[in-house]
Each structure stands twice: as C-alpha cells, then as structure tokens.
Amino acid sequence: MPKKKNYHHGDLKNALIKAGVEILAKDGVSGLSLRKVALKAGVSHTAPYSHFADKQALIAAISTEGFRQLYKRVSAVIDEYQTKPSTQLVEVAWAYVQFAMDDPDRFKVMFSGVLEKEKEYPEFVAESQRSFQLVKMIVEANQTSGKLRGGSSDLAALSVWGIIHGFVLLLLEGQIPHAILEQKSLRELVEFQLEQIMVK
Amino acid sequence: MPKKKNYHHGDLKNALIKAGVEILAKDGVSGLSLRKVALKAGVSHTAPYSHFADKQALIAAISTEGFRQLYKRVSAVIDEYQTKPSTQLVEVAWAYVQFAMDDPDRFKVMFSGVLEKEKEYPEFVAESQRSFQLVKMIVEANQTSGKLRGGSSDLAALSVWGIIHGFVLLLLEGQIPHAILEQKSLRELVEFQLEQIMVK
DNA sequence: TCTCAATCTTGACACTGTAAAGATTATAGA
DNA sequence: TCTATAATCTTTACAGTGTCAAGATTGAGA
Structure with a gap:
C-alpha cells in the first residue's frame, strides 16, 4: 500500500x-x-x-489576516511620508480607500457584520485595535501640529476613521450620487472629506 | 369539497x-x-x-420599507425642531443613530451589502435617494446659516452622512473602544462627531 | 517500536434556495 | 351568468450548504 x-x-x-x-x-x-x-x-x-470550529471561525481568520495586511500597508505609507503629519493623514486615508477597493468583499467581511461578534475572536480584536492605534498616532501628530482640533485623541481618531470609513462604505454600496462621481476623482473626494475636519 | x-x-x-x-x-x-x-x-x-423573484428581491423590499420608515422618522424630527438648522442637524443625526440601534440587523441589511447591487431595484434606489435629499436640505440650511462650510451641498451632505454613518457602523460592529463608551454617552459622542465639522 | 494525538476522509443529516408541474381561485370578457 | 385566462398558492424534487459522528491515516514522543 x-x-x-x-x-x-x-x-x-x-x-x-x-x-x-x-x-x-x-x-x-x-x-x-x-x-x-x-x-x-x-x-x-x-x-x-x-x-x-466552524465557518465563522474561518471568516474571523480571513478578517484577521486582512487587518494584518491593512496594518502593513498603512505602516508603509506612514514611513514613506514622514514630512508633514497632514500629508500622512491624507495618504493614509487614501491607502485605506484603495485597500477597500482592491478587494471590496474582503473589506466588507472585515467590517460589515458578516462576522458575528457574539463569539469572541481575540486575535481579530487585537489586530483591529492595532490598526486603530496607528490612526490614533497620526491624529495625535496632527493635533500637535494644529491641523486637527485638540481634545481626546481617541475621540478625534474615531471621527477621522468614521468619516473615511463612512465614505468608503457608501462608495462600495453605490450610494454616492452619480453626479458627484463624474465631477470629482476619488482622490479628490477623499481629500475633500478630510478638509471638512481639518483646521483652516 | x-x-x-x-x-x-x-x-x-x-x-x-x-x-x-x-x-x-x-x-x-x-x-x-x-x-x-x-x-x-x-x-x-x-x-x-x-x-x-428570489430571496434578494425580498431583502430589497425589506430594505426599501426600512428607508421609507427612516424617511418618516427624519421628517418628523425636522418638523419638530424648526428652530435652528444646527439643532435640526444634531437631532436628525441622533434619530439616525437611534433608528440603527432599534433594529441593527435591518440597518445592516439596508446598508452593508447584504443586498447585492448588480440587479437593480429601482424602488430601493429611489427611496434611499429620497432620504439623502432630506440630509441635503438640512445641510444647505446649515451652510446658509454659516454653521457648515460652503461649497457643493452634495459633497457636504456626503460628509455629514459619512461621519455619522461611519460612527454608527463602528458602533454596531463593536469597534468603538470600550474606554470611550464608558466616558461619554452615545448622544454626546454623536454631538462630538458633528462638532468636528461644524464651524466654530 | 509502540502509542496516542493530530489530521484527514467517508457518510449522514437537516436545512437552504429555487425550479417544475399542478391545484385553486379571482376576474374580465362573452 | 358562464367561461377562459391569469394570478396565486401547493406539492414535489434537486443540488448545495454547515456540521456531526465514526473511522482511517499519519507524525511525533515515550
């Protein structure tokens, strides 16, 4: 045999x-x-x-791996643009949008509730928080340089993430009006979103 | 028989x-x-x-009905707070958050890609755009009163929606750090989010 | 070398979406 | 009023799904 x-x-x-x-x-x-x-x-x-253990566990692993790659890409961008914090912020946001569009379904799985959270997946939580810390760092740098308002950096980071994340999801769901997409490039839209919360 | x-x-x-x-x-x-x-x-x-026609069509109908109710609730809030546009904005955002939390799964179905958009569902598209028009109206009022920056009201409305929508999704997915939720009430967090883009 | 735990396969089950064919009913046109 | 036709609903069937149980295969440590 x-x-x-x-x-x-x-x-x-x-x-x-x-x-x-x-x-x-x-x-x-x-x-x-x-x-x-x-x-x-x-x-x-x-x-x-x-x-x-089950299908959810595989999805959790896929999501975790996704966060790992997102972290990598955002880190690379931060390293690449070490000039002004405001430039870093824009470039990181842009990288986030590109990451989402490279693989929209994986992005949705990572964020949009395909993963049911009752069961806890510690690795997943840890990895997603690691990415949030990255955002927080950049936000703090921008608060220091005066480009973002002061106050809790946790909350400020949440705002920044929220405004970009919201934009991405509306984009992926095709909820952004046609007229807007014809006038401006995606890059310009992302910059516009950030300008809304940047000082001056 | x-x-x-x-x-x-x-x-x-x-x-x-x-x-x-x-x-x-x-x-x-x-x-x-x-x-x-x-x-x-x-x-x-x-x-x-x-x-x-299939399961997707039923989901589309559920989503459409959801948008109809959302429109109703937001309309009611707008009617109720006809004082300052900035108050309207906060109250509408708060209503949006409450709508999401009242029935998180329906909210996710409406927005987070359960509905596959290849097939078009004209009623769904129409109803969701009707809600967006409502947001746009309030945003324009706030631009006029100087509480929001000028420029394309489409883009500004997108920002406002995005920042609240992003917040809601992070909330529903449990991605908002524990420490934040202990310090501030949901209502305060929503107000904080909006303050980020409000002038002054 | 032997043993045991880890890994993988086979087989089974209930549940799912949906297609096809037929039964029942409402309704419009004679 | 009667009847044909379309709308609505049921029965039956099938392939695909997640998951459980039992057994086969293998690698690693005693």
Whole structure:
C-alpha cells in the first residue's frame, strides 16, 4: 500500500485562508462556502473542521489576516511620508480607500457584520485595535501640529476613521450620487472629506 | 369539497415583508430564510416566489420599507425642531443613530451589502435617494446659516452622512473602544462627531 | 517500536434556495 | 351568468450548504 503523501497537508490552515480570500474575490460573500474552500485547497469537505470550529471561525481568520495586511500597508505609507503629519493623514486615508477597493468583499467581511461578534475572536480584536492605534498616532501628530482640533485623541481618531470609513462604505454600496462621481476623482473626494475636519 | 378560504392570502406580499422584518430582529441576517418567512406567514415554502423573484428581491423590499420608515422618522424630527438648522442637524443625526440601534440587523441589511447591487431595484434606489435629499436640505440650511462650510451641498451632505454613518457602523460592529463608551454617552459622542465639522 | 494525538476522509443529516408541474381561485370578457 | 385566462398558492424534487459522528491515516514522543 503506497503512502498517500498528501494525507497530511502540512499547512492546511493557511491554505484554507488563502483559498477563502480567493473565492471571496471571485464569487463574493454569498459565494463563500466551506466546501468550496476545502475543494480549492484539495481536501475533503470536512477537513477544515480540524482547524476551524466552524465557518465563522474561518471568516474571523480571513478578517484577521486582512487587518494584518491593512496594518502593513498603512505602516508603509506612514514611513514613506514622514514630512508633514497632514500629508500622512491624507495618504493614509487614501491607502485605506484603495485597500477597500482592491478587494471590496474582503473589506466588507472585515467590517460589515458578516462576522458575528457574539463569539469572541481575540486575535481579530487585537489586530483591529492595532490598526486603530496607528490612526490614533497620526491624529495625535496632527493635533500637535494644529491641523486637527485638540481634545481626546481617541475621540478625534474615531471621527477621522468614521468619516473615511463612512465614505468608503457608501462608495462600495453605490450610494454616492452619480453626479458627484463624474465631477470629482476619488482622490479628490477623499481629500475633500478630510478638509471638512481639518483646521483652516 | 369545502372552499379553502385561505388559499389566496390577500396581502401576502406585505405579510412576507413583515414576517421578514420580525425574523431579522429575532434571528439576525444569518437566520433569515425564505422558508422561515413563508412558514411565519402561514403559506408553503415556495409561495413567496409568486411575489418575489428570489430571496434578494425580498431583502430589497425589506430594505426599501426600512428607508421609507427612516424617511418618516427624519421628517418628523425636522418638523419638530424648526428652530435652528444646527439643532435640526444634531437631532436628525441622533434619530439616525437611534433608528440603527432599534433594529441593527435591518440597518445592516439596508446598508452593508447584504443586498447585492448588480440587479437593480429601482424602488430601493429611489427611496434611499429620497432620504439623502432630506440630509441635503438640512445641510444647505446649515451652510446658509454659516454653521457648515460652503461649497457643493452634495459633497457636504456626503460628509455629514459619512461621519455619522461611519460612527454608527463602528458602533454596531463593536469597534468603538470600550474606554470611550464608558466616558461619554452615545448622544454626546454623536454631538462630538458633528462638532468636528461644524464651524466654530 | 509502540502509542496516542493530530489530521484527514467517508457518510449522514437537516436545512437552504429555487425550479417544475399542478391545484385553486379571482376576474374580465362573452 | 358562464367561461377562459391569469394570478396565486401547493406539492414535489434537486443540488448545495454547515456540521456531526465514526473511522482511517499519519507524525511525533515515550
């Protein structure tokens, strides 16, 4: 009896996450099924249960991985624009928008309630808070330089995140009036959003 | 053979929408199935197909109905506070937040991509735009009174909506840091958000 | 080498959306 | 008023889904 070489996959957990991301990009949230993910990874339809408690757990892992990449990209932007804090803020916001548009369905999964939060996923919470800390840092720098109003940096960071996040979601849902999108580029719209809360 | 009095329901379409809203409130998005809706309405599991092309169409109808109610509530608030435009703005924002929290799952369905937008649902689009026009009106009043910066009222309305909408979604997703929620009431947080873009 | 825990497969179940065909009823036109 | 036709609803069927239970395979430590 020949040894089945691939009975143990070796790195199935990550392979499943990767397969999930790909299916998400191709078929959207409604097309993401555990069975398809397993098939794509080349294992039986219940193999994922050795690594994830249920479908929600896989989605949590995909979301967590998404936050990890978002953190990376935002960090890179911060490093790249170390001139003025206000420039950093705009560029980070722009990176956020691009991240969302690169893979809208993953973004929605990360933020828009596909993940049911009753069960706690500590890694997910930790990773998302890590990203928020990044925003907070930039906001504080802008408060110091006078480009953002003072007060609680937590609250100010929430405002900044909220205004961009709200814009992105309205964008992804096609709720932004046609007339607006014809007049201004996305980049200009993002800048306009930020100008609303920037001092002067 | 006795006439089955209830073979034709009479107003099944609306009954299905109502049943859907109730299931949504109780079991969440993931618990919303066509079969459950049909059962709750007292008809066979395929009866809905006489009124809706598919599940998405029912969800679109639920969303549309949601926008109709949102419009009503916001209108009422506008009528109630006809003093200062800035007061109207705060109260409308507060009504928006309350609407979301009254029925978080319906709110998510309305906005967060459960509805797949490839297929067009003209009623849905019309109703959501009608609500946006309401926001635009208030924003214009605030621009006139100097409480909001000038420029395109479409863009300004987008900012206002975005900042509140973003806040609500972060709230519903539990992404707002614990420390913040302990310090300030929801109402105060909403006011803080708006102060960020109000002049002075 | 033996044992055991981790990993993966097979098989089964209830539940889902939806298509097809037929039953029932309302209604419009004769 | 009668009848044909369209609207509405039911029955039946099927493929796809998440998940559980039992068993097969394998790697790693005793």
